[in-house]
Amino acid sequence: MTLFGTLAAALAVGLIPVAASAQSMSPMRGEVNSFTDAFAVRVFPANPYDQKIKVEIHVYDQDFQPVDARISPGVFQLASQASRPVLVVVPFGGAAERKVRICTESIPFPNQQTQIKAQICGKFFGHRKS
Amino acid sequence: MKWLRTSFGAALLAACLDQAAMATTQNVIFNGTVTATCTLVVATNGTMMVSPDLQSLSSHNSGGSAGTVTLTTTGGVALSVDPVTTTTAPAADATATTWTPTYSASGAHTIVETGSATNLTVPGASLVSVNLAGTKGGSNRFASGNYQATVTLRCE
Numbered sequence: 001m002t003l004f005g006t007l008a009a010a011l012a013v014g015l016i017p018v019a020a021s022a023q024s025m026s027p028m029r030g031e032v033n034s035f036t037d038a039f040a041v042r043v044f045p046a047n048p049y050d051q052k053i054k055v056e057i058h059v060y061d062q063d064f065q066p067v068d069a070r071i072s073p074g075v076f077q078l079a080s081q082a083s084r085p086v087l088v089v090v091p092f093g094g095a096a097e098r099k100v101r102i103c104t105e106s107i108p109f110p111n112q113q114t115q116i117k118a119q120i121c122g123k124f125f126g127h128r129k130s
Numbered sequence: 131m132k133w134l135r136t137s138f139g140a141a142l143l144a145a146c147l148d149q150a151a152m153a154t155t156q157n158v159i160f161n162g163t164v165t166a167t168c169t170l171v172v173a174t175n176g177t178m179m180v181s182p183d184l185q186s187l188s189s190h191n192s193g194g195s196a197g198t199v200t201l202t203t204t205g206g207v208a209l210s211v212d213p214v215t216t217t218t219a220p221a222a223d224a225t226a227t228t229w230t231p232t233y234s235a236s237g238a239h240t241i242v243e244t245g246s247a248t249n250l251t252v253p254g255a256s257l258v259s260v261n262l263a264g265t266k267g268g269s270n271r272f273a274s275g276n277y278q279a280t281v282t283l284r285c286e
Contacts, residue, residue: 028166028207028286048171101286113278114176114189114262116197119212120168121286 024048025104028122038091039126045104046083053078053106057086060101060121067100090126098126168207168285171200176262178279184271187227188263196259199283201235203250209233210247212282214262220275227264227272231281234259250285258283 025045032039045055055078059069070089078084090100103121176189176197189196201209214229235241238254243261262281266272 024167024169024285026165026167028168048169103284103286105282107280108172109175112175113276114178114197115278115280116172116175116199116260117280117282118170118172118199119282119284119286120170121284123286 024118024120025102025122028120029124030122031125031127033127033129034092035129037128038089039098039128040087040089041102041124043086043088043102043104043122044083045078045086045120047078047080047106049108050080051108052080053108056105057088058103058105059088059090060103062099062101064101069100090124092126092128096128100124100126164204166204166206168201168203170258170283170285171202173198173200176260176281178262178264178277180272185266186263187272187277188265189261190263196261197281199258199260200255201239201250201258201285202255203253203285205251205253207285208247208249209235209239209241209258210284210286211245211260212284214279214281216280217264218276218278220273220277222273222275223277225266225270227266229279230263230265232261232263233283234261 025043027043030041032041045057047053047055054075056075057071059067059071061067067090072087088102090098092098101121101123103119105117105119107115107117109115174197177195178187178189179191179194180187181191188194211231211233214231217229219227230245232243232245233241234243235256235258237256238252239250239256241248260281260283262279264279
């Protein structure tokens with residue numbers, strides 16, 4: 001996908017991103033119309049902890065198989081009580097529409113015997129317009 | 131003259147009342163939209179202990195403890211756990227282990243311990259307890275050493 005295509009897809013986003021505070025990810029639902037071969041979603045992972053955490057963003061299909069999406073940034077450190085935007089560009093892969101899950105994942109307390117990975121997933125539906 | 135003054139005063143009062151009656155009110159409308167949200171805050175990780183017959187390594191066993199997570203949601207989301215795929219075991223343990231993650235919740239959402247997905251329809255905050263049990267069958271036993279497993283708790 002060309003840079004122009006990516007930018008066009010980003011501009012084609014039908015969501016109105018809402019900055020989040022003390023939420024793990026916002027928004028968690030959305031439908032996007034795109035006139036390119038990809039659609040873009042901007043999500044806002046947030047860190048509700050009193051400590052810095054490592055956050056990973058992953059994109060899955062409906063069967064929780066990984067989707068080859070462009071995630072900027074895909075892995076980052078997030079300060080306590082902070083939130084930041086993440087741009088996810090999902091290719092349609094030749095289809096007219098695509099449903100994906102965009103998930104924010106973190107293990108706030110690593111190196112323990114039984115670790116809990118908190119995963120917040122939003123469901124997004126992309127429509128390709130001709 | 132007195133009658134004239136009274137009439138003038140009455141007319142002036144009526145005019146003032148008319149002015150007050152002409153005052154209008156306007157409603158100021160506020161709109162707000164709360165979209166579906168879910169927050170998971172891991173409070174504590176869990177601890178697994180081995181059973182006397184060495185065939186169970188579980189947070190349910192004596193001395194073990196569940197992991198706890200605070201969940202806050204608007205409702206309209208689902209809570210679930212993934213099958214455990216990330217584990218480490220001591221080199222002496224070469225036999226298969228079956229890992230079973232489960233969770234329960236109390237508070238705004240009452241969930242009896244389950245491994246299946248649960249739809250959370252109402253808003254509120256709950257305390258989620260996450261348990262993990264590893265079992266070995268036949269003559270297999272857990273070996274001495276450090277075990278580690280990761281349970282994925284998902285809200286979507």
